[in-house]
Amino acid sequence: AIREAKNAGYRNSVYIRELESELERAEVVPPQRIPGDVITMNSRVVLTDLENGEEMDLTLVFPNAGAPGEGKISVLAPIGTAMIGYRVNDVFDWDTPDGKRSLRVDRVLYQPEADGRYE
Numbered sequence: 001a002i003r004e005a006k007n008a009g010y011r012n013s014v015y016i017r018e019l020e021s022e023l024e025r026a027e028v029v030p031p032q033r034i035p036g037d038v039i040t041m042n043s044r045v046v047l048t049d050l051e052n053g054e055e056m057d058l059t060l061v062f063p064n065a066g067a068p069g070e071g072k073i074s075v076l077a078p079i080g081t082a083m084i085g086y087r088v089n090d091v092f093d094w095d096t097p098d099g100k101r102s103l104r105v106d107r108v109l110y111q112p113e114a115d116g117r118y119e
Contacts, residue, residue, distance in 0.1 A: 036114035037088040
């Protein structure tokens with residue numbers, strides 16, 4: 001996905017560099033060993049903004065796989081890059097134009113690996 005995004009005009013994107021940094025820190029495990037409460041690609045999750053209590057129902061997708069209005073968030077969007085790899089009850093920061101926001105992972109409603117899909 002990163003190679004495709006670089007070729008599609010995201011080449012100098014700070015979000016690609018942030019995603020690459022996240023992937024460098026990641027622990028690589030076979031998909032069958034990923035716990036069901038971890039956010040992976042194509043996971044549908046409920047996050048809570050700790051500042052205002054707002055809940056967000058989001059699906060983490062590859063670039064161009066859906067519109068944000070449909071609840072789909074690209075892994076190259078700041079919140080998408082921030083959320084990948086976190087698990088239920090984790091709190092992480094999300095950089096917004098208005099400053100940092102803290103989000104808590106409340107539920108993983110769907111995770112492909114937990115459903116036996118290892119694509």
